Amino acid sequence: MTKPGLAPRRSALWLLGQVTGEGRLLSELLPRALDKLPPEDRARAQRLTVETLRWADRADRVLKPFLKKAPNLPVRNALRMAVVEMAVDGAAAHGVVDAAVTLMGETKKTKPAAGLANAVLRKVDVAAWDRTQLPKLPNWLRGPLIAGYGRRKIEAMEAAHAAGAPxxxxxxxxxxxxxxxxxxxxxxxxxxxxxxxxxxxxxxxxxxxxxxxxxxxxxxxxxxxxxxxxxxxxxxxxxxxxxxxxxxxxxxxxxxxxxxxxxxxxxxxxxxxxxxxxxxxxxxxxxxxxxxxxxxxxxxxxxxxxxxxxxxxxxxxxxxxxxxxxxxxxxxxxxxxxxxxxxxxxxxxxxxxxxxxxxxxxxxxxxxxxxxxxxxxxxxxxxxxxxxxxxxxxxxxxxxxxxxxxxxxxxxxxxxxxxxxxxxxx
Structure with missing residues (x-):
């Protein structure tokens, strides 16, 4: 029997891989990618994907002290999503960790890191989240924008990006x-x-x-x-x-x-x-x-x-x-x-x-x-x-x-x- 909450998380991980690994935009993916999910799960998968992408930079910084080297992208996305669930959504750590480990065990690329994920996610200090700097734009974009507007203006824009949109x-x-x-x-x-x-x-x-x-x-x-x-x-x-x-x-x-x-x-x-x-x-x-x-x-x-x-x-x-x-x-x-x-x-x-x-x-x-x-x-x-x-x-x-x-x-x-x-x- 499938554990509750796995289906939207599984879909969110797939979407994250398509964006970060294949360079595809959510506007191209969402119209059809979540069709098989019931409305509630579809909404949750989309929200998990968007919030993980929004906070990926901060999640990486929170995870860094517990990783000797950067894991492969599918594992990294699973860890990012778990941290965002705990830090942004306030989800219970035990449920998030259990779901992340279960999902990692489902694919060849992530299965060897299931133990690593369990160990790392149990050590993550969620309280450190608010002390970690806001996500920065990637260098390919941040550099030209700083040249056009100045660093302080770009930092203000990055804060607006993190806040999301009404x-x-x-x-x-x-x-x-x-x-x-x-x-x-x-x-x-x-x-x-x-x-x-x-x-x-x-x-x-x-x-x-x-x-x-x-x-x-x-x-x-x-x-x-x-x-x-x-x-x-x-x-x-x-x-x-x-x-x-x-x-x-x-x-x-x-x-x-x-x-x-x-x-x-x-x-x-x-x-x-x-x-x-x-x-x-x-x-x-x-x-x-x-x-x-x-x-x-x-x-x-x-x-x-x-x-x-x-x-x-x-x-x-x-x-x-x-x-x-x-x-x-x-x-x-x-x-x-x-x-x-x-x-x-x-x-x-x-x-x-x-x-x-x-x-x-x-x-x-x-x-x-x-x-x-x-x-x-x-x-x-x-x-x-x-x-x-x-x-x-x-x-x-x-x-x-x-x-x-x-x-x-x-x-x-x-x-x-x-x-x-x-x-x-x-």
Missing amino acids: LDLTPKDGDAAALGARVGGVALPTGSVRLDSRAQVTALPGFESGDWWVQDAAAATPARALAGGLAPATGARVLDMCAAPGGKTMQLAAAGAEVTALDLSEHRMTRVAENLARTGLSAKTVTADALEWTPDAPFDAILLDAPCSATGTIRRHPDLPHARDGAEFAGLFALQEAMLDRAVDWLKPGGLLVYCTCSLLPDEGEVQIEEALTRHPSLRLETDVLRVPGVEDGWLCDEGLRLTPDLWKDRGGMDGFFIAALRKDA
Whole structure:
């Protein structure tokens, strides 16, 4: 008979191996990886995986005094998960140790270390957890970020990553105060509603009726800026490039724009269509490569949320630093440049282009805009467009709006984003 609690732990260990050993992201794995588990076990497996990835660096430091040498990766992940269960979840040590030893005995790679795990986990000082420094970003990312922001700023971001992310909603009618009261959340200055991250999304009032959608407060800012820059947006022809999963498309449609949503992924565009149907909003959806597709006519405005490193979302996606190593940076920079050029070509004279990335890297934000202004003398920055309600002056920079996870510390932070508004000469 299988011991209680083994199934979600077993699934979590498999997911940890896929992320740390195979370089796969949880967003690719989760839709199908846990299908065979009942809902409660599925939720536990996902939470164990996410929390172990978030706290892996600290767990390694707690384990280090009891290990003569680093164990192989499957064993290391099992030890990390056990320490996180005891230190973060407050789980009883005897049950966690017993489960870890049992799981290690199930595979050839981990079976020889079952005795080691038993000895080490029984010695681990859980009280040392809070005395151990917060997890640091990996060197491949930490170095470039320190060069761009300074060490103190990066340490503040790392603290925000460790704290995790709350759940933000965008109200379809724009009334954040009313939605906040309805769902038990807090209205944020930028117009989003914030709840505890443990809220069950589909059970919240207004989900079935499509009164709101999940969208980080920072991610909701680019579309708010674009809609304000059109003044009014009603009837304007707007292109949402790289539109999936559709949050910005829905914002623009709710503002009254005639939106074309463009994305390369057929699977992700299915989600856009589903979200539009749930919210009762309409937009033209196009599944195509932005570097090959051509519109029938220029647009009044374009929102380009360009493919990027997603380094601004680590607080909600702690798998990213473990699954990536920075090797993809050069290709992303080139793709962003090419997409910017396409967007400029598709924009009407006098039209507005809002460019954004959920990245902390200046090369994917400020530098892209500096170079775009050099390539396209017809463009000019419109910083005032970015002064949407809730945006503080200190967040603005020469090239646009720079949002980082450590901002709004007392409110639960926000995703890292860069946003720029560009007007094409008439």
